[in-house]
């Protein structure tokens with residue numbers, strides 16, 4: 285064993301760094317091992333990130349001025365290395381997947397477009413300023429301790445790390461080890477005997493995304509359709525155009541990673557061909573894999589937590605995971621600091637993290653219910669989705685919560701309106717009803733997530749969750 289820390293983290297993305305920052309601020313000795321180097325910070329574009337998560341993480345949200353967002357963290361132009369794009373998405377337009385019609389323009393989009401390179405840089409700087417160590421160019425290969433046992437008997441004692449250039453391997457011991465390695469969950473999936481925590485994400489949990497940020501030819505921009513919009517449900521995913529600045533636009537989309545899927549890049553290129561004012565040169569952009577699946581049932585074991593994408597803390601209906609990683613990282617830091625103070629980093633000492641994430645009022649129960657909703661509805665055809673939008677059954681009011689990561693069931697009035705509007709397609713209404721019913725059952729089940737680590741109570745909870753998700757698969 286070369287070194288020993290109170291907490292050792294694998295992965296220096298938003299989840300790992302916010303966790304390290306908050307732990308260091310609480311006086312905990314923490315080190316992060318990051319595979320990449322200091323300069324290559326994730327992808328080079330701007331993402332839609334939940335405003336409430338950024339605010340909770342301590343970032344001052346900009347105010348709204350006549351020409352967009354204003355404030356010290358707002359970019360002045362495309363080349364300005366600042367945190368937020370100035371563009372305000374006032375009215376998010378949701379278009380039908382077959383472009384046959386559109387819902388009302390009243391989706392309340394609670395996100396702000398955030399530069400990911402700058403966000404990573406700021407979070408890493410804040411972590412280091414607080415006293416955390418970040419070691420770049422080091423790959424974490426696996427966990428130390430009793431890692432092959434059932435969940436209650438797992439004891440994680442640290443991690444094995446390889447220095448990228450020399451390929452020299454060494455062990456780092458810790459009271460708590462955290463997997464923040466992103467959707468591949470390099471450490472969590474190695475807990476081979478602990479099925480409630482080790483579930484790897486499969487292809488069905490992933491989406492393939494492509495986006496490109498381009499300049500506009502302003503002499504021709506008025507002739508093109510450049511309205512901010514999401515084409516929701518298209519090709520089992522969604523596509524968008526989103527203006528960052530008056531003369532810069534982001535065009536992108538993603539689809540479920542399943543056999544026979546379309547290449548999102550081809551659809552994005554088609555969208556660009558239809559808008560001649562979009563110039564050929566790409567300023568930023570690229571592609572990647574986005575997690576749209578659900579969490580394993582536990583994110584904690586003795587001496588171990590998972591955070592961010594590695595924990596499935598992603599809105600399954602949009603693939604937005606930065607907000608989840610920030611909130612997950614902050615909850616994990618609070619839990620670990622309390623556990624260290626109490627001198628109990630066993631599973632029962634770390635269990636409050638599970639409870640805060642999955643149980644009320646956590647995000648996890650919303651995300652689990654949305655995952656079920658998505659699973660059942662994602663195979664609807666373009667025509668079926670267009671019908672639901674045309675009839676205002678999938679209205680702005682209905683779509684707003686699910687786009688913002690909240691599961692809400694329609695009230696009686698909305699249910700009756702749905703029945704009246706959709707009377708000509710009873711099969712479709714039945715499917716919609718099954719999806720919301722399963723979502724509601726899963727939401728209620730997660731609201732009763734065990735408050736304390738009790739192996740028997742947890743086993744009972746897992747059995748029921750398994751049954752509910754098996755029904756989701758059979759309904760889909």
Ligand SMILES: Cc1cc2nc3c(=O)[nH]c(=O)nc-3n(C[C@H](O)[C@H](O)[C@H](O)COP(=O)(O)OP(=O)(O)OC[C@H]3O[C@@H](n4cnc5c(N)ncnc54)[C@H](O)[C@@H]3O)c2cc1C
Pocket residue numbers: 294295296297298299300317318319320326330331332333334422423424425464465466467470493494495570571572573574575591592593594598603604605606607609
């Ligand atoms: C194309 C695309 C578009 C997206 N758009 C959005 C969006 O609009 N809004 C949004 O909220 N989210 C979006 N996401 C998802 C978002 O990027 C993730 O949800 C978020 O980055 C998760 O943060 P994280 O800290 O959990 O993991 P990551 O950001 O993936 O960070 C994990 C870190 O761990 C490191 N690592 C991995 N394995 C190891 C190892 N073995 N040893 C050491 N280090 C390791 C990686 O180098 C990386 O730095 C998008 C993703 C993609 C690919």
